[in-house]
Amino acid sequence: MTAVLENLNVEAPTRAAVELSEVGKVFGRGGDAVTALTGVDLRVAPGEFVVLLGASGCGKTTLLNLIAGLDQPSTGRVDVAVNRPAVMFQEPALLPWLSASRNVELPLRLSGMGRGPRRSRAGELLDLVRLSGQAGKRPHELSGGMRQRVALARALAATTNDSGGAGGLLLMDEPFAALDAITRDFLQLELQRIWKATNTAVLFVTHDVREAVRLGQRVVLLSSRPGTVVREWTLDGDTDRATLTDEITDRLRQVISTHARA
Amino acid sequence: MPEPEVASESGTVTKERNNHNVTSAVTSAVSSAGNDAAVGAGLDALDTPTAQQRLSWRRFAAGALPPLVALVVALVIWQGLWAAAITTEYKLPSPASVWHEFIKVILTGEIWGILWTSLHRAVLGFAASVVIATPLGLLVAKVRVVRAAIGSLLAGLQSLPSVAWVPAAVLWFGLTDSTIYFVVLMGAIPSIANGLVSGIDQIPPILPRVGHVMGAGRLDSARLILLPAALPGYIAGCKQGWAFSWRSLMAAEIIAISPQLGKGLGAYLKEGSDYNSMPEVIAAIFLILIVGIGIELLAFRPVERSVLRSRGLSTGRDRNDHGSGGITRRAGRLRADSESPIASFLKPKS
Numbered sequence: 075m076t077a078v079l080e081n082l083n084v085e086a087p088t089r090a091a092v093e094l095s096e097v098g099k100v101f102g103r104g105g106d107a108v109t110a111l112t113g114v115d116l117r118v119a120p121g122e123f124v125v126l127l128g129a130s131g132c133g134k135t136t137l138l139n140l141i142a143g144l145d146q147p148s149t150g151r152v153d154v155a156v157n158r159p160a161v162m163f164q165e166p167a168l169l170p171w172l173s174a175s176r177n178v179e180l181p182l183r184l185s186g187m188g189r190g191p192r193r194s195r196a197g198e199l200l201d202l203v204r205l206s207g208q209a210g211k212r213p214h215e216l217s218g219g220m221r222q223r224v225a226l227a228r229a230l231a232a233t234t235n236d237s238g239g240a241g242g243l244l245l246m247d248e249p250f251a252a253l254d255a256i257t258r259d260f261l262q263l264e265l266q267r268i269w270k271a272t273n274t275a276v277l278f279v280t281h282d283v284r285e286a287v288r289l290g291q292r293v294v295l296l297s298s299r300p301g302t303v304v305r306e307w308t309l310d311g312d313t314d315r316a317t318l319t320d321e322i323t324d325r326l327r328q329v330i331s332t333h334a335r336a
Numbered sequence: 337m338p339e340p341e342v343a344s345e346s347g348t349v350t351k352e353r354n355n356h357n358v359t360s361a362v363t364s365a366v367s368s369a370g371n372d373a374a375v376g377a378g379l380d381a382l383d384t385p386t387a388q389q390r391l392s393w394r395r396f397a398a399g400a401l402p403p404l405v406a407l408v409v410a411l412v413i414w415q416g417l418w419a420a421a422i423t424t425e426y427k428l429p430s431p432a433s434v435w436h437e438f439i440k441v442i443l444t445g446e447i448w449g450i451l452w453t454s455l456h457r458a459v460l461g462f463a464a465s466v467v468i469a470t471p472l473g474l475l476v477a478k479v480r481v482v483r484a485a486i487g488s489l490l491a492g493l494q495s496l497p498s499v500a501w502v503p504a505a506v507l508w509f510g511l512t513d514s515t516i517y518f519v520v521l522m523g524a525i526p527s528i529a530n531g532l533v534s535g536i537d538q539i540p541p542i543l544p545r546v547g548h549v550m551g552a553g554r555l556d557s558a559r560l561i562l563l564p565a566a567l568p569g570y571i572a573g574c575k576q577g578w579a580f581s582w583r584s585l586m587a588a589e590i591i592a593i594s595p596q597l598g599k600g601l602g603a604y605l606k607e608g609s610d611y612n613s614m615p616e617v618i619a620a621i622f623l624i625l626i627v628g629i630g631i632e633l634l635a636f637r638p639v640e641r642s643v644l645r646s647r648g649l650s651t652g653r654d655r656n657d658h659g660s661g662g663i664t665r666r667a668g669r670l671r672a673d674s675e676s677p678i679a680s681f682l683k684p685k686s
Binding site for chain 2: 142144158160161163165167169170171180181183184185204208212213214215216217218219220232256257260263264267
C-alpha cells in the first residue's frame with residue numbers, strides 16, 4: 075500500500091533531474107535574518123512526478139526559485155540536470171499582446187530556434203494541450219483554464235527544447251490554485267496525461283493534500299519556518315489514495331500545530 | 337478495494353464508476369472512456385469569453401450623433417445671441433460671417449499655406465520629441481540614479497506651460513524656426529518620457545520574471561517583453577505629447593511673429609486680432625481646434641484602440657462591450673469551491 079521513503083521504483087539513473095543536498099536558504103543577515111529552508115535533501119529522477127506539500131511559510135516558492143536558478147542557496151548544493159527548467163506560476167503570465175501560439179514560441183525564439191521549426195513545435199505542443207484550434211487567439215480571448223494550458227505548453231516548449239537529452243523538468247508553483255473547481259479538476263487530469271505523454275520530470279508545489287495525492291508518484295511533506303523535509307510517501311497503482319490523503323492530512327495538521335506552541 | 341490502474345488517460349474516472357457504482361446517467365456519461373476531451377471541449381466552450389459586435393450603424397449613431405447634436409445646439413445659441421444683439425458686431429460676429437471668412441481662406445487657397453506651415457512644424461517637432469524622449473524615458477525608468485536625479489523634474493516640467501519658454505527662446509535664438517521648435521520640444525518631451533516611464537512602471541512584475549526564467553537576456557527582455565508591455569502607456573504619452581506640442585506650437589506662433597517665419601495658424605490668429613477682425617479670429621480658433629482633434633482622431637485614436645483591443649483592454653467608450661467585461665467577470669468565479677457537486681462528479685477516488 076503505502077511505502078515510506080527510499081522506495082524508488084524508478085531505476086536509479088546516472089543523474090537525477092534535480093538533486094538537492096543539505097540545501098539551506100537564509101534571507102537577510104544579523105538579527106533580522108529569516109531562515110527559509112534548512113537541510114533540504116531532495117532528489118527527482120528523470121520523468122518522475124514529485125509533489126511538494128506544505129503549509130504557508132514552508133519555503134516552497136523559495137525552493138522552486140533555487141531550482142529554477144532565480145536565486146542561490148545559502149548552504150548546500152543544487153544540482154539540476156537540465157540547463158533550463160521551465161516554471162509555471164499560479165498566474166498563466168502570458169504576454170497579452172501575443173497570440174497563444176506566439177506565446178508558446180517565445181522560449182524557442184529566445185533559444186534561437188528558426189521561425190519554421192518553432193512554429194511547428196508550438197503547433198505540436200498546442201495540439202498536446204488540446205488547443206490547436208485556438209492557436210491564433212490572444213490570451214484575453216481564452217478562458218482561465220485555457221490560458222493555463224497555453225502556459226503549460228509554453229513551459230514544455232522551454233524545457234523539452236533542451237538539447238542535452240536529459241529530458242525536461244517542469245517546476246509548477248500552485249499552478250491550479252487560482253482556477254475554479256471544475257477547471258482545476260479537468261486540468262489535473264490533463265496534466266497527468268501530458269506528463270505521461272512527454273516523460274518530463276515534474277516538481278509540483280501545492281498546499282492541497284488531495285491534489286498532491288492525486289497527482290504525485292511521490293509526495294514530500296515540508297515543515298514550515300524553516301522549511302525542511304518532514305517525511306515523504308511513495309505512491310503506486312496499489313496505493314489507497316483516500317486513506318493516504320487522511321494520513322498525510324493528519325501529519326500536516328501535526329506539523330502545523332507545532333507552530334501554535336512555538 | 338482499488339482496481340488495477342486502467343491504462344487509458346481517463347483511467348481514474350473509470351475506476352470511480354467501478355468502485356462506487358454510481359448509477360447517475362450523467363456520471364457514467366462523463367466516465368466513459370475518451371470523454372476527457374469532450375469535458376475539456378465543453379469547459380472551453382462554456383468559459384470562453386464571447387465577443388459581441390454591435391451593429392455598425394448603431395455604433396455610429398451612438399458615437400457620432402451626440403456631438404453633432406451638441407454642435408448644432410451651440411450654433412443655434414450663438415445665432416440667437418447674435419440676433420439679440422447683446423453686444424456689438426465686432427465683438428460677437430454672426431456664425432455666417434465666420435463661415436464667410438472660412439470660405440474666403442479656402443477659396444483664395446491661403447489656408448493650405450497656413451496649414452502646411454503649422455502642421456509640418458508640429459509633425460517635425462513631435463517626431464524630434466519622440467526621438468529624444470524615448471531614450472530619456474527608458475533611462476529614467478530603468479536607471480535608479482537617473483530617476484532619482486531627474487524623475488521628479490521631468491514630471492514637474494509637465495505642469496510648466498511651455499509658453500513660458502517663449503521669451504527665453506526668443507532671446508536665445510531670435511525670431512527663427514529654432515525658437516518655435518525649442519518651445520514645441522519643451523512642451524512634448526516631458527509628456528512622452530513620462531508616458532513611457534509610467535508604461536514601464538505598470539508592467540506586471542511576473543512578465544519580466546517569466547522572461548528571466550525562459551532565459552531572456554537584458555536585450556531580449558527589453559525588446560520582446562518590456563517594450564511591448566509598456567506600449568499602451570507609451571502611446572498614451574505620445575498622444576498627450578502631440579496635444580502639448582500642438583499647444584506649444586500655437587503659443588510660439590502667436591508670440592513669435594516675423595516675415596521670415598511664414599504664416600502659420602498662430603500668425604493667422606494674431607493677424608485677425610491685429611486687424612480687429614473677429615470672424616478671422618474665430619475661424620482661426622476653429623481651425624486650430626479642428627487640426628488638433630483631427631490628428632488625434634485620425635492618427636492616435638486608431639493606433640491606441642488597436643493596441644488596447646489586441647490585449648483585451650478597452651478604451652473608455654468600449655467599456656460596456658460584452659467581450660471586455662469577460663476578464664473581470666471570470667476572476668471571481670467559483671474559486672476554491674472544491675466541494676461543489678459537479679466537481680465531485682469529475683473527481684476520481686480510488
